[in-house]
Amino acid sequence: MTDLRIQIGNIEFKNPIFTASGTFGYGNDVPDFVDVSKLGGIFTKSITLHPREGNPPPRIVETPSGMINSIGLANVGVDHYMREMVPSYSTIGTKIIMNIAGSTLDEYAEIIRKMESISSDIVGYEINISCPNVKKGGMEFGVDRSLTAELTKILRSLTERLLIVKLSPNVTDIAAIATAAEECGADAVSAINTVVGMSINPTTWKSNIYTVFGGLSGPALKPIGLAAVQKIFHSVKIPIIGIGGITGSLDVIEYFLAGASAVQLGTVNFQDPSTGERMIDELETYCKDVSIDSISSLVGKVKN
Amino acid sequence: MLIEQCKIIRNEEIAGGIWEMEFSAPGIVSYYTGPGQFLEILLDNKWSFTVRRPMSIANVEEKRITIIYKIFGRGTTLLTESKVGGILDILGPLGNVFSGWQGNYVPILVGGGVGLAPILNLFRECQKHQIHSKLIIGAKTGREHFMDHDPSNGIFLTTDDGTLGNPGTVMPSLKKVCADIDNPMVFACGPLPMLKGMQDFVIQNKIPAQLSVESYMGCGTGLCQGCAIKRRNVKEKAHSYHERYSLVCMDGPVYSASEVSFD
Ligand SMILES: Cc1cc2nc3c(=O)[nH]c(=O)nc-3n(C[C@H](O)[C@H](O)[C@H](O)COP(=O)(O)OP(=O)(O)OC[C@H]3O[C@@H](n4cnc5c(N)ncnc54)[C@H](O)[C@@H]3O)c2cc1C
Ligand SMILES: Cc1cc2nc3c(=O)[nH]c(=O)nc-3n(C[C@H](O)[C@H](O)[C@H](O)COP(=O)(O)O)c2cc1C
Numbered sequence: 035m036t037d038l039r040i041q042i043g044n045i046e047f048k049n050p051i052f053t054a055s056g057t058f059g060y061g062n063d064v065p066d067f068v069d070v071s072k073l074g075g076i077f078t079k080s081i082t083l084h085p086r087e088g089n090p091p092p093r094i095v096e097t098p099s100g101m102i103n104s105i106g107l108a109n110v111g112v113d114h115y116m117r118e119m120v121p122s123y124s125t126i127g128t129k130i131i132m133n134i135a136g137s138t139l140d141e142y143a144e145i146i147r148k149m150e151s152i153s154s155d156i157v158g159y160e161i162n163i164s165c166p167n168v169k170k171g172g173m174e175f176g177v178d179r180s181l182t183a184e185l186t187k188i189l190r191s192l193t194e195r196l197l198i199v200k201l202s203p204n205v206t207d208i209a210a211i212a213t214a215a216e217e218c219g220a221d222a223v224s225a226i227n228t229v230v231g232m233s234i235n236p237t238t239w240k241s242n243i244y245t246v247f248g249g250l251s252g253p254a255l256k257p258i259g260l261a262a263v264q265k266i267f268h269s270v271k272i273p274i275i276g277i278g279g280i281t282g283s284l285d286v287i288e289y290f291l292a293g294a295s296a297v298q299l300g301t302v303n304f305q306d307p308s309t310g311e312r313m314i315d316e317l318e319t320y321c322k323d324v325s326i327d328s329i330s331s332l333v334g335k336v337k338n
Numbered sequence: 339m340l341i342e343q344c345k346i347i348r349n350e351e352i353a354g355g356i357w358e359m360e361f362s363a364p365g366i367v368s369y370y371t372g373p374g375q376f377l378e379i380l381l382d383n384k385w386s387f388t389v390r391r392p393m394s395i396a397n398v399e400e401k402r403i404t405i406i407y408k409i410f411g412r413g414t415t416l417l418t419e420s421k422v423g424g425i426l427d428i429l430g431p432l433g434n435v436f437s438g439w440q441g442n443y444v445p446i447l448v449g450g451g452v453g454l455a456p457i458l459n460l461f462r463e464c465q466k467h468q469i470h471s472k473l474i475i476g477a478k479t480g481r482e483h484f485m486d487h488d489p490s491n492g493i494f495l496t497t498d499d500g501t502l503g504n505p506g507t508v509m510p511s512l513k514k515v516c517a518d519i520d521n522p523m524v525f526a527c528g529p530l531p532m533l534k535g536m537q538d539f540v541i542q543n544k545i546p547a548q549l550s551v552e553s554y555m556g557c558g559t560g561l562c563q564g565c566a567i568k569r570r571n572v573k574e575k576a577h578s579y580h581e582r583y584s585l586v587c588m589d590g591p592v593y594s595a596s597e598v599s600f601d
Pocket of ligand 2: 054056057103105107133162200226227251252255277298299300562
């Protein structure tokens, strides 16, 4: 038997296959044919202090080996989430990490304060720092080392649950931001969020996305995600959760070799939301074939 | 809803640029609830086609499903190359159904362009229930039609270029048909300009109507939140989730005409 268990902070996950924020709803609203209990964990879509309608359409467009989205963080808001979604997690059969987003430091903090005031089965928070900071002229939290540090420090003081900082690839030095998160108490970092992208209709001369720019995801992202994970791996000791363009178990292996201790599947869920559960058996087979007992022993083993 | 590997039984051009495909889908059929529902087809070489292509169910016969599709772009072109005996990866059935057609109304069914499929499905369903409906089908030109213009049996074809049936869009024919009936109810699916014209007409004339709408779709399961469409008459300050936008894959594709906005 191969050991697929992995550890992040003080939490053990039964396997390293998670679903990525914004691609798997709240975890309790996925199609019936998906057996979520097989997954190592689910990262919810970003939840904000107030409900958000999201952006006007068109919100998505297909691109070569991927897609661009600008959903605009459509979500029910934290109060509704606490009331209507959180109770269902006690029987969901997998671990839930709540992804949170805000437009000020206070908003992020307020969400965590609210969540910590109730008892819940959520094991941790993933902090989406690819959000415009309204107090800093719309600059994203995640592009600024000191802002990332400040945010992480504040949130760390509010919770003992897992704190995972989700990094943006749209920065000059992703490893520096990861280091800031680690120094301020993050239990792990996840990388990467989507890459800024654009698609234009040559007939109408309009952007295919209402907000002009959107986030590129899917297999087109995999080389960028792998490089980011490898760079971060050389800079931090905390676990890295690899994200970007994973569609099969060999992609997972690549992320492990680059330095990831777990992975998240995003866009692939749109083709088939049960992809993750199938990957678990494939990972076991791979490990058996290459004679390793524990998948964790692959972390960072790329031969450079 | 499930994902099924469906064996292709038939795939042929039935009119200029319009194709019909039949495949075996026992699993999907077992969940099927009626006309209006659709499928999401994953194309071969799947990462050149990240998103599944939505296609309405045009007919269900025992364990087989028929779709009618129009060559639009890369994906639908590739679909024409699918061979009989080959396998398609299909997610479905998805979405809601047309309702109210079994009530005390005369159903007026209007289909234009690619919107034909769910309307033909409803037409057949009405026939099965011995409900006399009227069918109006619009196309750009005569060669896109594959049925006969047959006004005495309530089937009206229209062409933008006047090469077959009534000249012009479906609107003049619709107005005429509605004028002759006491209690019409309109069921329509088609391109955006058609639906918009239809919406204005039925609201002005207080005719109950259901419109099946299209939007660019990413997953069909509500997970991506991509297929948003604006709701009508939303309070200016509407702020909470799901008041301003609706997801076509989950809440639709069939809406009451007063529910959605095409602006
Ligand atoms: C609920 C629903 C039911 C539909 N039923 C039918 C049907 O029965 N018969 C039929 O011929 N067509 C139907 N369509 C439209 C059909 O899905 C598009 O014509 C098809 O996806 C185009 O694919 P393509 O690769 O040929 O075009 P592309 O080359 O990808 O693009 C051409 C254009 O097609 C449209 N399109 C592309 N991808 C999508 C997508 N994922 N969702 C919606 N629109 C898209 C866009 O407007 C795009 O600009 C339906 C659409 C929806 C939303
Ligand atoms: C439609 C869509 C919505 C997303 N929404 C969120 C979100 O709300 N919060 C977030 O942190 N990431 C969001 N993401 C980013 C994904 O979680 C992930 O980082 C990215 O898509 C790369 O992974 P992939 O290539 O496997 O899709 C979203 C991605 C997509 C495609």
